[in-house]
Amino acid sequence: MADFREEEALGKVYDARLMARLLSYARPHWKALLLCILMLGVSVGLDLLLPKLVQLAIDNYLVLGIDDPVAVEGLTRIALWLTVILVLGFVVSYGEVLLLQYTGQKIIYAIRKQLFGHLQRLHLQFFDTTPAGRLVTRVTNDTETLNEMYTSVLVNLFRDVFMLIGVAIMMISTHPKLAGVSLVLIPAVAYYTRFFATKARDAWREVRVRLARINAFVAEHVNGMRIVQLFAREAKTFAEFAQENEAYNQASWRQLMVWAVFRPILDLLANITIALVLWYGGLQALAGNLTPGVLLLFVTLARRFFEPLMQLAEKFNILQSAMASAERIFMLLDTKPAIVDPPNPKPLGRVSGEVEFQGVWFAYNEGEWVLKDVSFRAEPGQTIAFVGHTGAGKSSIISLLCRFYDVQKGRVLVNGIDVREVSTAELRRAIGLVAQDVFLFSGDIASNIRLGNREISDERIREAARAVGADEFIRELRLGYDEPVAERGATLSAGQRQLLSFARALAFDPPILVLDEATASVDSETEALIQRALKRLTAGRTTFIVAHRLSTIQHADKIIVLHKGRIHEQGTHEELIAKRGLYYKLWRLQFAEREEEEQADPAVQVAPNPSV
Structure with missing residues (x-):
């Protein structure tokens, strides 16, 4: 049986159903995303113009020599065009990145808002059986993973497609036979990429599970360090951690081996392609059927053709993580609250307390x-x-x-x-509830009594604190009611936290306590204070x-x-x-x-x- 602390099993690398739900969040921003895609197309087009201009400069002007005024004028004109294209490419790329990141943040803002709102509506039994750390991960880490998917994969995938299509078109239109030589290894690249995807997914899954185990182990034993030290369990605990750490190390090493092999082999295939281009193109150039500029153009385009494939590893990792995060987020969003309001709720009216x-x-x-x-x-x-x-x-x-x-x-x-x-x-x-385990939020004393209700005045807070006997210890604090409260009220005693919960209940003045x-x-001393305050607390309710x-x-x-x-x-x-x-x-x-x-x-x- 799987440990509840472990990462859940991952689904498919690409799940069309999950992707459709993810795209539904992007639909309200389709205009901005479409503009990003168009800007990417322009950016790729400008990028591909650069080697074409270099080819024209070599074939049309460099061959003329330095004494030819046409060559000097032509090279100057091409240099100016290169400068204009570089500046224009920078402006387009800057605008595209800015718009894309802004849109991605708006999408993630909507998802995170929906997720936290859904959490607040879920029933208590759900929180009794679900680790809090896992829910925090859903709202923070998992949503941020989706942001990377929207910005780095979803839209930038069009850049890769535009680049591949643009390079292929430019090659075929310039020299069809040399284009065929340049693309001859594409079937081998496709087969190898598919093989890599399977191996990488398995390695990534194991690393994720091992990392989740280490995180859970460290969190559990740091929280329980008092018990570890009290019962002299340091050596045993360290041995258990070393075992988990070694398992994670081995899984990470296997993943690194997969990634380490992918990029060099892809580099090898790219270099073989360039060698083939130089061999065949060189022979054609020697025979007078190909200019030096076209040969340089094809060498440059061959490298550009492999660039999107080089980035495939990173995009694959993001997509795999995004699918896993989406599955977990939608699983949480699909959890139905057990406690729901009726369609037409009856008004309680003035509650008498019956x-x-x-x-x-x-x-x-x-x-x-x-x-x-x-x-x-x-x-x-x-x-x-x-x-x-x-x-x-x-x-x-x-x-x-x-x-x-x-x-x-x-x-x-x-x-x-x-x-x-x-x-x-x-x-x-x-209803005002005062429980044994008092929960205090980060903030100050007054905000923990008021709980964000601005209708409760500062005077009403002080009056409630005086009524339950909390005012005495609050005034002894350095900043009084403005004294900062640490997480869960760690700097206050159990009795002080309890008195604050009584003051909180009294400040809200509920008819049922x-x-x-x-x-x-x-x-006993604090209990005596509370007993004296009970008459005030219970009066009229x-x-x-x-x-x-x-x-x-x-x-x-x-x-x-x-x-x-x-x-x-x-x-x-x-x-x-x-x-x-x-x-x-x-x-x-x-x-x-x-x-x-x-x-x-x-x-x-x-x-x-x-x-x-």
Whole structure:
């Protein structure tokens, strides 16, 4: 079975179906591309005029001698024409390259924009099963590979065709017999090029796979360097890397051998062609049937004829890479979102906070039920807590409420409307989620609370931070709310990141608040700050709390105990303690653990609970 870190198997060197889709992105820019092709034709024509002018100078004027005024005048005129053609060729080539690169960037801009927009619409399960690095590669490296295909292959291929046709026409029109000698090796070149294409494709594929393995190995072990060093795995890890590195080295060497043979053999065939031209053309010149200028012209044209073939290796590599990148990009674009808005979504209106689950059954994988016939109702302003062992289905309830996933059976209602009948944007605007794993973006403190919403003023940001106790540590930072935030908030503690997520939720002021293990990774002091802020956070809004620390949910209006995907019991803290059921066992277990901590460390004080 293929490792998910490896590069996918490559498709055909040229796939007409993929090329048709790629050309559809170029269609809106057909006028610019057509102009580029015309400019290429002009550039090739000017390029071919240069050896023709040299031939005319040799045959018409050099033979006359220095004393002949006609020769001097003619050579001067031809030199001026050469200068004009060179300058004109430069201007045309500059304009063609500029226009082509500009058009290519516009095409790639559209593809990249469509790709990232599609990624944002995909369901969370897709991201749970797809490595993030692979998606980044699709949006960056793969799209840039397509840019090379559009600019270096698609349009410049016309230059090669124009050059081959132009050289052939000029040869045949000048001297048909010598043209036949010049083109006699074309069948051998065609056969060899086809043979090379097969070998190069196989070598390129192996190098790509080996490189993907090395990249994955390095990324994985750099991220896990703490574990490598902690368990003294440096020598073993180095040996594994050396093995992967050697495999990549061997694959690269085989690829280099293919490329190393192609160009010299093509050079050999080109030189043999020139030798044949010199031999046959020289004999014809000695017999008086051919001028020296025409012989020089054919030698030059023979070299020009092989130039596009010399560049075939590079174009083949780009085309192969482009086909592979296109296949992966279109595979991603063809992935259908599992969560889609209805054609005519119902408006939620003013969300009061009323939430109801009606006979909900849910499974991530078909037949493996995570939630089984779950039903409950949350009135506006109530605080509902979910507790239970790991895997009981607590976080799944939150995911269904936010419609990250859809239920298989039953309904989830907000304001009495099935969440599948409203737009996801309107639904999620009504819900504020504070998760255990807080994600912070690069930027500053204020932008991470505001999240780009300019309707949230700076004063509102500070007010939210003060309400949850985050303002104190923010003001201690060198730049305060303008303090830069490193990637994923690496320069902040777990507790500080959690407080910022609380401030973020409060700043958006949602009618429904979800706290998913929001205090699991904070210390006791930070937890005390959060507990004081909870009253402010939950005031006037429906709140759902998922918690392992039962001390944080004692004052919830309703506690729902989940066990193996079903509601085992529910009630207030006092009611559940009195039942002496599963909740009571969980409470006693945590209470006993804290007593052990107190005995091990007298500094830890556990306040007695009158309910127990």
